[in-house]
Amino acid sequence: MSFAERVSSKVFSWIHGNNLVYNTCWEDPRIDKKALNLTPKDNVLVITSAGCNALSYALSGVNHVYAVDMNYRQNALLDLKIAAIKELEYETFFQLFGEGRLPGVLQLYRDRLRNRLPELSQMFWDRYIKSFFDNPRKTFYFSGSSGFLAQQVNRYATFRGLRPQIDRIFNAKTLEDQKEIWKTCRNRFWSPLLKAILNCDTTMSLVGVPKAQRKQIETTYGALVPFIQNCLDSVFGDLPIQDNYFWRVYAMGSYTKTCCPEYLTHDGFETLKGGAVDSITTHTASLEEFMSRAPNLKISRFVLLDHMDWLSDKLFYLLVDEWNAIFKVAAPEARAIWRSGGLDVSNYLHKVQIRLNAKNYPLSDLLTYRCEEAEELHQQCRVHTYGSFYIADLQTP
Numbered sequence: 001m002s003f004a005e006r007v008s009s010k011v012f013s014w015i016h017g018n019n020l021v022y023n024t025c026w027e028d029p030r031i032d033k034k035a036l037n038l039t040p041k042d043n044v045l046v047i048t049s050a051g052c053n054a055l056s057y058a059l060s061g062v063n064h065v066y067a068v069d070m071n072y073r074q075n076a077l078l079d080l081k082i083a084a085i086k087e088l089e090y091e092t093f094f095q096l097f098g099e100g101r102l103p104g105v106l107q108l109y110r111d112r113l114r115n116r117l118p119e120l121s122q123m124f125w126d127r128y129i130k131s132f133f134d135n136p137r138k139t140f141y142f143s144g145s146s147g148f149l150a151q152q153v154n155r156y157a158t159f160r161g162l163r164p165q166i167d168r169i170f171n172a173k174t175l176e177d178q179k180e181i182w183k184t185c186r187n188r189f190w191s192p193l194l195k196a197i198l199n200c201d202t203t204m205s206l207v208g209v210p211k212a213q214r215k216q217i218e219t220t221y222g223a224l225v226p227f228i229q230n231c232l233d234s235v236f237g238d239l240p241i242q243d244n245y246f247w248r249v250y251a252m253g254s255y256t257k258t259c260c261p262e263y264l265t266h267d268g269f270e271t272l273k274g275g276a277v278d279s280i281t282t283h284t285a286s287l288e289e290f291m292s293r294a295p296n297l298k299i300s301r302f303v304l305l306d307h308m309d310w311l312s313d314k315l316f317y318l319l320v321d322e323w324n325a326i327f328k329v330a331a332p333e334a335r336a337i338w339r340s341g342g343l344d345v346s347n348y349l350h351k352v353q354i355r356l357n358a359k360n361y362p363l364s365d366l367l368t369y370r371c372e373e374a375e376e377l378h379q380q381c382r383v384h385t386y387g388s389f390y391i392a393d394l395q396t397p
Contacts, residue, residue, distance in 0.1 A: 020073040020128070020144040021208045024249055025052035026385065027305060027339065029262070031377040035337050035370075035391045036301050038062050043331070045291075046303035048282060051078025053303070055263035058276045065280045066299070068290045075282040076121035081263070082280060083116035085272050096132060098255045098264045100139030105132045120284070139253040145206040150250035153194075160188055166251055175240050182236040195225045209341070213309035216342035220387050227341075227387070234384045244382045288318065291325035298331040304338035306386060312348040323352050323363055327394065334394040336367075339386040356397065367392040 032053065038044070038060040046054050048069035055078075057065050069075050084093050088108075095102045102108065109129045114122055131143040142151035157163055165185040172178035197203055204214055204224070214224060221227040235247055245259045255264060262268040283290050287304075291297065311319035326336070338345075352363035370391040378389035 020077065020124075021071065021146060021206075022050045022074060023077070023141055023144040023147045024246070025050045025261070026146075026207075026246065026383055027053060028246070028381045028383050029053045029056040031381055031389070032303065032337060033057070033060055035373065035377055035389075036303070036335060038301065042300045043298060044301040044303065045287070045299045047287070047305045047307060048074045048078055049305065050074065051081050051282075052261045052263060054078060054280055055081065055268075055272060055277070056261065057303075058279045059262055059268055059271055061276070062279060062301075066283060066290070066297075067280060068283045068285060068287055070284070070286050072120050072284040073124055075284050076117075076124040078280070078282050079117050079121040080113065080125060082277055082282075083113045085263075085269065085277050087112045087116060090266055090269050093269060094257065094264060097140075098257065098260055100132065100141045100249075100254050101134045102132050103134040105129060105134070118282075141249050141253050146208070147250075149203065149206040151253075154251065154253075156194060157189065160191065162189060169236060170241060170248055170251060172241060178241050179237045182233075186233075186236075190229065198228055199223075199225055210310050212311070212313040212315070213306065213341045216309045216312060216340055216345075217387065219347070220342045220344075228385075231385045235382075239382060239384065246383045286318075286322070288322045288325045291329045295328060297329045299326075299329050300331040300334050302326060302330075302334065302336035304336060306339040306341065308338060308345065308349070309340050309342070312345075316348065316351070319348070320352050324354055327354050327356060327366070327396070330394050330396070332396075336390075336392050336394065338390050340388045340390070341386060343387045345388070345390065359397075361397060366395050366397070368395055 026049070029052070033056065036042075036044070036057075038057065040061050040063060042062040044057050044062050044065045046057065046065060046067055048054060048067040051067060051074070054065050054067040067075065067078055081097060084096060088096070092102070092108075096105065106129060109125065114125070117125065128143075131140045138151070141147050157166055162185050165181055169178055169181045172181060201211060201214070204210075217224055217227050221230070235241070235244065241247070243259055245255055245261060248259050249255055255261070257265070263272060285293070291299075308319060311322070346364070350362065350364050353360045354363055354366055370393070374389050374391045377391075378386075381389065
């Protein structure tokens, strides 16, 4: 194992532990696709996460989607979705990934899905396909690190007698009704116990928020809990909940056919099955490793999620390496989007230096930010758990 691979392995363990962290994507592809302005010529590089958004980009008809993640478990989830799209009919597929449970899933996996998976993904699902067992008390979306936390918060809400109000919020027909219901239960929801639990580093690690990102949040908000409170007030008090599948799946444990990611709609599924899904490949590596292995690759769209926050402190040198790799594979007129827990990433990005043509350039000199567009889209985000959103065009001197 090379030095870089040993470092990446340590970073992986620090950030991810040994779990499937994300069982659904926590970035809104509706605003991302507007920001990216995708065309059939685009090659998209995206951190895999749960694969929902990689599938959404494929539905936009791009040339190729490179889904890259250091955690092979995240790629295993996308691999399973791809295999199921190719092999299953829509109703069965929706039971599996829409409802999060399927009677007879073990036999179906062995007979129809397993052989379509890469070896690492086979090894993972041989052990964890049980996450989709037909259990009335638990679905796939209550498994994995983030799912475990969601299940515990639901149990807490039931204990506090808030389950009827939560159900009413997600069934509200108007924003006014939704806002009024949230107002009646908000104070009961935020007990000292819940605040203490959510303020714990261990709790945040379950949803993939390492200490470096927490530091970015606290720089802006002073403390973590007020940030989370502000997020929930926006989600339940300011934004229509009817199509907010991000929060629905963690509140209910499943999607509905009218409130779900695009790949779970009938039309989306059929388009993917018709060939669009073939534009996706999965790669287990850090972004820098993947790009370094394919220096002749030309990427026109980079979807960096929020992971730069993770590298903003002790692992800053890895962030420098990553941005240098980005510029080596960037196509003309390339664009990148990303998020941050804080309100301003310039506190660490301004220190990044890019080496081009034997000269060093500050990263800030090579990025043209689309600030107004990013802010407008950020306000529309249905997830609403990030402090800021960025759209930047890459410029080569």
